[in-house]
Amino acid sequence: MKSQEEDFKRVKDALKTAYDDKQKTDLGELADDMWQMKVMRHIRRIGPLKPEPVLMEFVEGWIWKFAPVACILIAILIVCLYNLDLSTEYEMAKLYIDDPIGYSIVKVLGI
Amino acid sequence: MHCDSTDPADSKSDDLKIIRQVINGNGNAFEVLLKKYKQHVVKIVYRHLPYDQVEETAHEVFIRAYQSLPGFKGKSGFKQWLSGIAVRTCYDFWRKKYRSREISMSSFSEKHKHWFEAVTADLSDQTFHEQSRKKEARELLDRALGRLTPEDRIVLELVYLEGLSGKETADLLGWSVANVKIRSFRSRKKLKKVLTGLRQE
Numbered sequence: 001m002k003s004q005e006e007d008f009k010r011v012k013d014a015l016k017t018a019y020d021d022k023q024k025t026d027l028g029e030l031a032d033d034m035w036q037m038k039v040m041r042h043i044r045r046i047g048p049l050k051p052e053p054v055l056m057e058f059v060e061g062w063i064w065k066f067a068p069v070a071c072i073l074i075a076i077l078i079v080c081l082y083n084l085d086l087s088t089e090y091e092m093a094k095l096y097i098d099d100p101i102g103y104s105i106v107k108v109l110g111i
Numbered sequence: 112m113h114c115d116s117t118d119p120a121d122s123k124s125d126d127l128k129i130i131r132q133v134i135n136g137n138g139n140a141f142e143v144l145l146k147k148y149k150q151h152v153v154k155i156v157y158r159h160l161p162y163d164q165v166e167e168t169a170h171e172v173f174i175r176a177y178q179s180l181p182g183f184k185g186k187s188g189f190k191q192w193l194s195g196i197a198v199r200t201c202y203d204f205w206r207k208k209y210r211s212r213e214i215s216m217s218s219f220s221e222k223h224k225h226w227f228e229a230v231t232a233d234l235s236d237q238t239f240h241e242q243s244r245k246k247e248a249r250e251l252l253d254r255a256l257g258r259l260t261p262e263d264r265i266v267l268e269l270v271y272l273e274g275l276s277g278k279e280t281a282d283l284l285g286w287s288v289a290n291v292k293i294r295s296f297r298s299r300k301k302l303k304k305v306l307t308g309l310r311q312e
Contacts, residue, residue: 004307007231011306014230018248019272027157030165031149039173040142048136051181
């Protein structure tokens with residue numbers, strides 16, 4: 001008694017043959033000269049193409065090459081800032097004491 | 112096969128010259144490429160779509176190709192690049208139909224069940240091939256494919272029915288190889304389920 005797997009394989013092979021046979025259909029009448037004219041008419045309606053700016057192409061090509069380097073630099077900066085033990089409140093207080101006018105300007109500008 | 116990896120160098124350089132002219136504003140030069148590759152595109156589209164949709168879809172393929180020309184890098188030949196656009200346009204066709212629920216979920220008829228029984232019976236090779244060539248085979252295939260999602264359908268057609276590799280399929284569709292492999296496994300399982308359902312009806 002044949003297994004289901006064998007049956008499925010026969011059906012699959014038969015369907016593949018049916019799919020392949022479809023390719024043997026003569027398609028000569030499709031995409032004739034009238035069709036070609038219609039496509040070109042559409043293309044003329046779209047108009048001339050705008051080429052990609054050379055600079056953009058150059059930038060696009062190079063920008064991703066620097067991405068890993070940029071990520072490493074950012075990671076190093078984060079580690080350095082963490083190790084410097086910067087405290088913004090302390091820096092603001094120091095600025096207020098040393099340079100009250102400067103502190104007022106910073107506060108007004110919202111920096 | 113969709114792609115021809117043995118494109119003569121002359122043909123490739125001719126295509127590049129024309130592409131440069133088109134990109135520089137001479138849209139009429141595109142007609143040379145259109146005439147050269149229209150049958151190639153029609154053959155690809157006919158593999159995936161019904162006959163009455165081929166011309167309209169092939170038209171769409173060339174419009175997309177024209178509009179995307181500034182982005183053509185020339186790594187693979189123009190023919191290979193155009194093949195990718197054709198396959199993706201066919202995929203988009205089924206996606207639109209699927210979203211608008213236009214695909215009929217017609218059940219299999221008695222003649223399809225008889226065909227199924229005939230194929231799974233112990234037939235001689237000649238009779239088997241005769242069965243494979245019958246109209247019912249093509250109809251059954253269309254109905255079975257219609258029950259798959261567009262993604263599963265296109266991958267099944269390219270990998271299992273046309274015999275393309277995972278990499279070739281991924282290149283044509285612009286997907287990752289991993290995505291294609293997962294889809295081809297799933298689509299095969301689903302097709303098996305559909306055909307098993309027919310057997311049990």
